[in-house]
Amino acid sequence: xxxxxxxxxxxxxxxxxxxxLLGDGDAGNTRAxxxxxxxxxxxxxxxxxxxxxxxxSRARILLREIELERADEDDIEDLxxxxxxxxxxxxxxxxxxxxxxxxxxxxxxxxxxxxEMEGLDPSAEADAAAIASDLTxxxxxxxxxxxxxxxxxxxxxxxxxxxxSRVEGEKEIPLNDPVVVSxxxxxxxxxxxxxxxxxxxxxxxxxxxxxxxxxxxIEQNIQESFEGFEDNDRDGDNDDVEDDD
Numbered sequence: 001x002x003x004x005x006x007x008x009x010x011x012x013x014x015x016x017x018x019x020x021l022l023g024d025g026d027a028g029n030t031r032a033x034x035x036x037x038x039x040x041x042x043x044x045x046x047x048x049x050x051x052x053x054x055x056x057s058r059a060r061i062l063l064r065e066i067e068l069e070r071a072d073e074d075d076i077e078d079l080x081x082x083x084x085x086x087x088x089x090x091x092x093x094x095x096x097x098x099x100x101x102x103x104x105x106x107x108x109x110x111x112x113x114x115x116e117m118e119g120l121d122p123s124a125e126a127d128a129a130a131i132a133s134d135l136t137x138x139x140x141x142x143x144x145x146x147x148x149x150x151x152x153x154x155x156x157x158x159x160x161x162x163x164x165s166r167v168e169g170e171k172e173i174p175l176n177d178p179v180v181v182s183x184x185x186x187x188x189x190x191x192x193x194x195x196x197x198x199x200x201x202x203x204x205x206x207x208x209x210x211x212x213x214x215x216x217x218i219e220q221n222i223q224e225s226f227e228g229f230e231d232n233d234r235d236g237d238n239d240d241v242e243d244d245d
Contacts, residue, residue, distance in 0.1 A: 031187065032187075035113070036190040037091075038193070039236075054156050056152060057093070060142075060152070062088055063115050064086040068110050069110060069111065069114055071109040071110060085130070086127055106181070107182050110178065113175065113228045114170065115170075116168075116169070117171065122143065146164070149167055151165075163218070167219040167223065175189070175230065176228065190228070192229075194227070198225060
């Protein structure tokens, strides 16, 4: 399975959704926090199994209600919203970096990134507004009664395939180490997706995304593929791990 390492920054302008630099509070008591998204790197990207080769040419995911949670609060009112969404994130498999969401959040200790995966509902006001303002057609493949949240294009042993999933739910991704947002330093956070693990079994063997019997396994892999951490150099790696090396 050949996948290029990549990092990109989750943000609204590049996705054609309505958004801006968020945060209306006292600017002196807030700092800019950028949320990045990366595909996790793997040192062993190919497993010899059936199928023998799986290559991905495009991977898209639908996210909404992206929020940052304070470490000392459980009340939903203390969640700092990055973007309500919906956002279609087109993973740049060429390794480029895109800056998408930057929010001003109050100085505090934060320990969790939260978001939802839920299909488009054109009858809902927020979804209808996002679809109407989209000039790029990013939502087109996600419209319809199927309400897909994940679409992946590629080849299996040279044969083209399109994998579609309705996997949904609210995700709460703990940061590997809580992040201190101070009044003096801007912060970059990265949410990684272990895309390489989506189409593998527990032994690391590739599974055929076209096979109905693999659907439940793949959806479980997607649900478990997210990880969050501080990444101020925006290289897609956990800063705390790098500092320990």
